[in-house]
Amino acid sequence: MRSALLAVAFSLAASTIALAGASSSNFGEPQPDPKTAKMTRYEAKLWVFDGCLISQSRLQGTTREAVHSPCSCYSTKTIDQMTKAEFEFFKAKSYFDDSSREKGYRNLDACKLKRPS
Numbered sequence: 001m002r003s004a005l006l007a008v009a010f011s012l013a014a015s016t017i018a019l020a021g022a023s024s025s026n027f028g029e030p031q032p033d034p035k036t037a038k039m040t041r042y043e044a045k046l047w048v049f050d051g052c053l054i055s056q057s058r059l060q061g062t063t064r065e066a067v068h069s070p071c072s073c074y075s076t077k078t079i080d081q082m083t084k085a086e087f088e089f090f091k092a093k094s095y096f097d098d099s100s101r102e103k104g105y106r107n108l109d110a111c112k113l114k115r116p117s
Contacts, residue, residue: 032094039091041079049075052113059114073111078104 039047052071053064060067078100082090086100096104108115 029093030095032092036091036094041087044087044090045075045079048079055116056113059116067113070111070113074104074107074113077107077110081107 036044036047049071052074053067056067056071057064078096079087081103082100086097089097090100105115
């Protein structure tokens with residue numbers, strides 16, 4: 001009986017630890033890429049374009065050349081639509097804030113690219 005209680009207690013403890021480990025707050029904030037800190041908008045477009053080529057070619061199972069024009073559309077629209085504050089956030093953190101992310105999603109659709117799942 002005692003070993004059964006210990007097994008149940010251990011099982012509960014393990015599941016609590018697993019749930020705590022699954023929390024996104026445990027990951028913290030990603031380290032910014034030092035390259036983005038002093039980027040111009042033009043350089044940011046190239047940086048976003050390169051990331052788009054890599055991710056979209058993988059998502060679509062095709063070549064980077066096949067997504068060249070849509071990624072150019074996406075990176076140009078997304079960076080051009082950022083406010084000064086949104087662009088400064090991007091430079092400091094190396095990722096899009098919530099409002100820029102929404103613009104990015106709209107631009108994925110507008111440029112006929114696949115949304116990440």
